[in-house]
Amino acid sequence: MLPLLETSDLATRLLQQCANGVAKGSVYALVAVGYTRVYGVLQLINFAHSDVYMLGAYFSYYPAKWLGYMPEGAEKPKVPFYVLGLAFLFAVSACAATGMLIERLAYRPLRNASRLSALITAIGVSILLQNVGQMVFGADPKSFPRYMDQESVALGPIAVADTSLVIIVVAAAMVGALHLFVQRTRTGAAMRACSHDMRTAGLMGVNVNATVSLTFALGSAMAAVGGMLIAMDQPRLTPTMGLLAGLKAFVAAVLGGIGSIPGAALGGLLLGVAESMVGAWNTTYADAVAFVVLVVVLLVKPSGILGKSGREKV
Amino acid sequence: MLRALGILCLGLAGAFGLHLVVSNAVPPYPALIVNMCGISIILAISLNVINGLTGQFSLGHAGFMAIGAYVSAYFTTTLRYFDPDAARYISEAPLFDGLWGFPPALLAGGIAAALAGLIVGIPTLRLKGDYLAIATLGFGEIVSILLSNFRAVGGTKGLTSIPGYADTFWIYGSAATCLILTGFLQRSTFGRALIAVRENELAAEVMGINAARMKITAFVYGAFFAGVAGGLFGHLMLTISPANFGYMKSVEVVVMLVLGGLGSSTGAVVGALILTVLPEALRDVERQVELSGFRMALYALLLVVMMLFRPQGIFGQRELSLKLLRRLLPSRDKPGRQP
């Protein structure tokens, strides 16, 4: 009996890690869609994207903190759901605006410059946001108020935190909606045209600047949602929280195939699960998983799982 | 060859002169900044070989620096670390003792970093531009994750009580060597091959230049000197921890290059000087306005503004042509000079 028990125990643990990984991966997916769309259009790793995600966390934190209340006898403040809704709206719109602003001020003037210039600028903007964030928000970690009972929901043999379920559901809805938007609407078609060939799209009457702006707005909005979800789940906000998360999300985008929204979602989930599995064994090595995945993907299949491979014309 | 050795000796003599001045006439804090400048110079010149000459965008220079710092400090330090399995402090005598143990320790740090450069260089053959930037960034992060987990070198606390062997002579001697050798490299068939790879990789390959090999060469060369700089840094600061060698350190070196002009060694020197002295000056401002992050924010703003308004940096790809430098380094061909 005993060995059987052990196996099932192991299976349960793996399943449990899987569930945790899916929640983590959902956030990566939300951030990854922004990277993937921007890269698709401008061939630029928008380093600042990870800091927009950080801003999303803070922009949702402050309304929640100010509008929350301290329940009697509780240690932490609590927020009602309508406040969460407000925080969500605020974070999403503020981040979308920030994203568009970054594009307008820092990237658009360099659109015809070398890709290296654009990359260096992106790194600069990222560090700028991080440090301005530190000046404005302070370097000490902030903690999001409670909004749920934060209990676990039993799903068969495993237990999933209710906050994790919220993350998974919200992320799936947002990414799904974005995918439909890009695939089914006229504006979405313009976005796809721009990522296929920006110049031709411009000649065909697509308003390229507006489309690129929209790409940044949507990507940043997604990152904001990711930031808010992670803030609610793991209440430790710091101005540098975006760095590692952003890198991992970018790796997720590459893993799934850069340019593809379903790819970003898939890459995010796979990476999240892989990290959780490794994390169960050693938490610090979990952070290295993403980079190993990156190198392996780029060596084995640089176009990613769902990406199309291209060849340079000579 | 004799002339080359002569120039190297001249560089070392200059470093010694500077050492005499700094150790006798400069108060400790400015002296520290002078020494930090020397280390930044080595970092910037060596990264310029990778990012500037070869056009490979590495964001992992701090990783090479970390490896050099740890390896060389490992050789000169009496290691004391707590072993939880044995439940007691373990102590190991240094492999190299005394000042004459320092050069071999530095060299070991450089070689270890160069090996890492080789290992990083190989996967980068398939990676271009932004992907390479991310991969090297990942390398830097992995190095610091591994070091944080490595008990024998103190984990997140790092190594302490490293002997203070790195004085102005060693630092500027290394910087001069790095500058001179890199100048020689630039003005050779290998330097042209590196630039050819940067300018047009496909055309370089069709000309029979093994681009893969040139890129790896650049990584190994750059990593070696980054490792030496790391070794100097450890023996100057006396303590090192993984936090010293994070992503921000790599970015700092990149900013130095961009400021001086990617591709120009002398530009790298100027960028390194400005960006080592300026933040120290700003440190006081930062303390006064009591806003942490102000300094790095200004750094970042500088970077963005540079890219928008003067993307070629102060010097572009040209070298600073002081008459002195002209005479020291063999000059390029002037138009019309016949063979």
Added chain:
Amino acid sequence: MTSLLETRGLTMRFGGLTAVDDCNLGIREGELFGLIGPNGAGKTTVFNMLTGVYTPSQGSVSFAGRDLRGLGPVRVARLGVSRTFQNIRLFDELSVLENAMTGAHQHAHCRLFDSLLRTGRHHREEARQREIAYRLLAFLGLEDRAGLPARSLPYGHRRKLEIARALATQPRLLCLDEPAAGMNSGEKAELAGLIRRIRDELKVTVLLIEHDMRLVLGICERIQVLDYGKTIALGTPREVQQDRKVIEAYLGAEA
């Protein structure tokens, strides 16, 4: 005479598009061979396969008795095949002289160590490369521009510099991809003379892609015509000129 370069059944597919279909080339040592065809016929793609830039989907390439398939551009170059590019690919930030010198890099007799310590071998190598480069710049009439950055050259000179750089690799076969594109008729006439001299004086076999019919018909000994990836004619300029399929292909392309 045996062939210096021979391809059998050379085929290149890009997804659904067959850019080059079953191409057989046989170029003799010392020949001046033309490869022509309407836009998109697959000429550049043939060059890319010959020089190792693309690996053919099918077929073989042999050069001086060696199989080139899958060797990659570096090793192909070292075996003695060099080329220019239709879309000029110079090393813009290097000087004109340095551009030509990079061609001679592959035969360098010195190692990194020599260059770092400036040994005698380093100096000899620099002198050797400079000598080759100057000779070729003079050959192409660019010697008085040697010190200028390549990016500052006018268009026609850029094309010539590409030829000089390719020749500096000391090839046995030189592939020229539309060297006259963008030149005026005076420059074209001069170029025709140069190509002949490359073959006659430097003893390099030349494979020429060119849209300018006067030039090709005037200097090539044999011409092969591609259309939609397929060979439609092969022969002397005269034969090709009178070939019905060739006339149709060109008229069709223009109509």
